[in-house]
Amino acid sequence: MPLDRASLLSGALSAPSPDPVAPFTIAAEPGRVLGLVGPPGSGLTRLALGLLAGFSRTGMVAVVDVRGWLCPVAAWEVGIAPDRLVVVRCPERAAWLRVSAALIEGFPAVYAEVPSGVSDADLRRLGALSRARRSALVLRPLGGDLPGGVAHLRVEADAVVWSGVDRGHGALVQRRLTLRVSGKGAQGIPRTIEIVDEGFPVSPPALDLAVHAVG
Amino acid sequence: MARILCIWFPDWPLRRPDTPTGRPIQVVDASGTVIALSADARALGARVGMRRRQAEALAPTAVTLMSDPGAEAVAFEPVARAVEDLVPRMEMAAPGLVYLPTAGAVGYYGSEDALVGKMVAAVEAVAPGGRFGLADGPFAARMAAERAGDAPLIVADTAAFLAGIDVAALGVEELVDTFRWLGIGTLGDLAGLPREAVASRFGSIGLEAHRIASGEDRVVHPRQIHDEVVVEDTFDPPLDDFERAAFAARALAGRLLEAVAPSGAMPHRVEVEAEAASGVIRARTWRSSHPFSEVELAERVRWQLRAWVESGGVPGGVVRLRLVPADLSDRGRQLRLDEDAASELDAWRALSRAQGLVGPDAVLQAVPQGGRDPGERVLWHRWGEEPGIVSLDPSSPWPGRLPEPSPALVPPRPRPFEVEWDGGFPTRVRLGSRWEPVLGWAGPWRQTGRWWEGEAAADRYQVVTSAGAFLCEVRDGRCWLVGVYD
Numbered sequence: 001m002p003l004d005r006a007s008l009l010s011g012a013l014s015a016p017s018p019d020p021v022a023p024f025t026i027a028a029e030p031g032r033v034l035g036l037v038g039p040p041g042s043g044l045t046r047l048a049l050g051l052l053a054g055f056s057r058t059g060m061v062a063v064v065d066v067r068g069w070l071c072p073v074a075a076w077e078v079g080i081a082p083d084r085l086v087v088v089r090c091p092e093r094a095a096w097l098r099v100s101a102a103l104i105e106g107f108p109a110v111y112a113e114v115p116s117g118v119s120d121a122d123l124r125r126l127g128a129l130s131r132a133r134r135s136a137l138v139l140r141p142l143g144g145d146l147p148g149g150v151a152h153l154r155v156e157a158d159a160v161v162w163s164g165v166d167r168g169h170g171a172l173v174q175r176r177l178t179l180r181v182s183g184k185g186a187q188g189i190p191r192t193i194e195i196v197d198e199g200f201p202v203s204p205p206a207l208d209l210a211v212h213a214v215g
Numbered sequence: 216m217a218r219i220l221c222i223w224f225p226d227w228p229l230r231r232p233d234t235p236t237g238r239p240i241q242v243v244d245a246s247g248t249v250i251a252l253s254a255d256a257r258a259l260g261a262r263v264g265m266r267r268r269q270a271e272a273l274a275p276t277a278v279t280l281m282s283d284p285g286a287e288a289v290a291f292e293p294v295a296r297a298v299e300d301l302v303p304r305m306e307m308a309a310p311g312l313v314y315l316p317t318a319g320a321v322g323y324y325g326s327e328d329a330l331v332g333k334m335v336a337a338v339e340a341v342a343p344g345g346r347f348g349l350a351d352g353p354f355a356a357r358m359a360a361e362r363a364g365d366a367p368l369i370v371a372d373t374a375a376f377l378a379g380i381d382v383a384a385l386g387v388e389e390l391v392d393t394f395r396w397l398g399i400g401t402l403g404d405l406a407g408l409p410r411e412a413v414a415s416r417f418g419s420i421g422l423e424a425h426r427i428a429s430g431e432d433r434v435v436h437p438r439q440i441h442d443e444v445v446v447e448d449t450f451d452p453p454l455d456d457f458e459r460a461a462f463a464a465r466a467l468a469g470r471l472l473e474a475v476a477p478s479g480a481m482p483h484r485v486e487v488e489a490e491a492a493s494g495v496i497r498a499r500t501w502r503s504s505h506p507f508s509e510v511e512l513a514e515r516v517r518w519q520l521r522a523w524v525e526s527g528g529v530p531g532g533v534v535r536l537r538l539v540p541a542d543l544s545d546r547g548r549q550l551r552l553d554e555d556a557a558s559e560l561d562a563w564r565a566l567s568r569a570q571g572l573v574g575p576d577a578v579l580q581a582v583p584q585g586g587r588d589p590g591e592r593v594l595w596h597r598w599g600e601e602p603g604i605v606s607l608d609p610s611s612p613w614p615g616r617l618p619e620p621s622p623a624l625v626p627p628r629p630r631p632f633e634v635e636w637d638g639g640f641p642t643r644v645r646l647g648s649r650w651e652p653v654l655g656w657a658g659p660w661r662q663t664g665r666w667w668e669g670e671a672a673a674d675r676y677q678v679v680t681s682a683g684a685f686l687c688e689v690r691d692g693r694c695w696l697v698g699v700y701d
Binding site: 039040041042043044045046049059060062067068069070071072073074076077082083085086087088089090092095098099102103105106107159160162164165166167168169170171172175 | 593698
């Protein structure tokens with residue numbers, strides 16, 4: 001099956017096609033919430049950073065790092081300039097909502113890990129704020145899922161397949177992410193897509209990913 | 216902080232060859248502001264910074280000349296060459312104003328006093344009347360030169376020197392008025408305020424003012440400049456007349472700024488390099504306190520070409536012209552159509568609020584540095600403060616560095632990681648409550664560590680499972696998780 005090239009990033013190119021068989025594009029869009037659901041290791045952090053890279057060309061982008069594990073080297077590799085990235089470490093659930101809201105008010109794009117225990121109502125308020133401020137918000141719940149209706153597009157990691165390593169030989173080179181997308185951003189049609197990420201080293205302006213529908 | 220020697224000639228525009236003698240003279244720039252005055256015009260009451268009409272009213276007998284920076288650069292060329300003979304890394308800010316980083320030269324001449332003494336003798340022989348100031352950073356050096364008088368002024372304690380200087384020296388009128396209204400009259404008063412408070416109240420302009428008042432220089436954002444950003448042009452026949460030089464300068468300046476713009480950066484310093492038909496290569500660095508615009512950069516290149524051509528510095532004309540940008544920052548660049556000036560201020564406000572909620576230690580930025588591990592390659596610093604000194608050179612080769620892609624998640628400290636081995640090969644890893652079979656792995660990559668400091672050697676593995684890829688290390692018989700390829 002031929003792979004359709006698509007941009008992951010640009011707001012201008014992000015409107016999903018109404019045609020269900022056309023290539024599908026994952027994009028962080030101003031005023032929209034994109035939910036990423038999957039355990040650590042499923043490849044979603046790098047995906048989220050790639051989604052912010054397009055915004056970092058014209059402004060600063062922010063990450064709310066709940067675990068304190070985010071490594072900026074990965075962000076630089078996907079094309080975010082060091083002086084355009086701000087990382088706010090916020091392990092405390094009590095402050096998380098206000099920190100995230102403050103960043104949404106001031107940044108064109110925010111990637112926020114969501115700690116366990118944040119109420120559905122608070123997440124909905126954040127979604128409303130991002131729509132009001134025209135800020136692109138990428139949410140990554142660290143435990144559980146996002147409540148229904150918060151994310152314009154919900155992306156759930158299904159599988160990640162790495163290539164480049166064998167029994168002791170080689171090194172990680174390429175990954176193939178299988179993702180299930182649903183929500184309004186997918187016209188309400190749940191589908192499975194595959195992303196081949198081979199952009200290493202990645203240089204600005206964009207992390208180009210190959211996307212094609214597999215189901 | 217780099218020690219900088221500033222050489223400043225007050226009223227250099229008066230030293231043009233076409234300046235009449237025996238009469239009061241004032242030089243005005245294109246906007247009609249007086250930028251230089253002879254002593255007798257000054258005695259009549261005129262002052263630098265006045266409008267032309269006001270100065271002419273005070274000194275009606277004075278001859279008014281229009282500023283001609285090209286001619287001033289030509290007149291300054293002998294001084295520039297005398298300076299370069301002693302310290303090759305000279306940076307021109309304007310005709311009559313140069314800065315010299317002194318670190319290497321002090322080592323060569325033995326002391327700052329010896330260096331300044333030689334410089335004074337060399338410059339005075341060519342053009343008397345210069346002022347010499349040496350301090351930490353260009354701003355303080357300029358302040359020292361302005362206050363030097365006939366003898367050079369070498370400032371040992373820059374912060375103490377700046378403390379007594381009026382805030383008007385910052386040159387930001389609206390900020391200075393607000394400072395005065397708040398009772399902040401001197402740079403010392405400003406430096407005494409907490410930096411976070413100044414940043415929170417005045418944003419990036421206030422932060423920069425605070426840095427300058429504290430005797431620090433502007434924060435430089437080091438960025439990797441690819442070779443292709445360096446722009447050059449060749450000329451056949453050689454460039455030997457002023458009209459063609461001006462055209463070439465404009466075109467090259469435009470190309471350079473276009474080339475750096477996609478990375479969101481603008482240069483504060485540009486090296487102009489010209490190769491003469493005779494094979495002689497001349498290079499001169501021009502600097503600016505704010506990023507160069509296309510017009511400003513083209514002007515500097517044009518002045519420099521004219522100075523070289525008219526002083527015989529490029530025999531036979533210029534056959535190759537090259538511009539090399541340096542010292543890039545993202546401030547002052549021209550906004551794109553999809554950007555708006557308020558967005559930066561919005562981000563500053565948001566981060567100030569976040570700092571108030573989680574503390575300044577949790578709002579971070581990072582700069583790249585050298586190292587083998589992803590964690591080692593990151594130098595964190597608080598947002599709004601300057602990064603620490605990059606002790607590990609990122610451009611140096613780092614044999615054994617972990618290949619890209621880097622793990623997106625790196626725990627602050629290695630965490631225990633359960634791995635089952637069979638004959639030295641990993642077979643299963645424990646992820647939470649379940650065991651995942653290892654589908655493939657790379658390694659072991661031996662890392663000897665700082666054995667002279669007692670650090671144990673470790674073996675690194677990239678381990679791939681159906682749930683993702685992980686970076687782990689085996690040290691002292693135990694396995695640790697050091698990265699997740701998330």
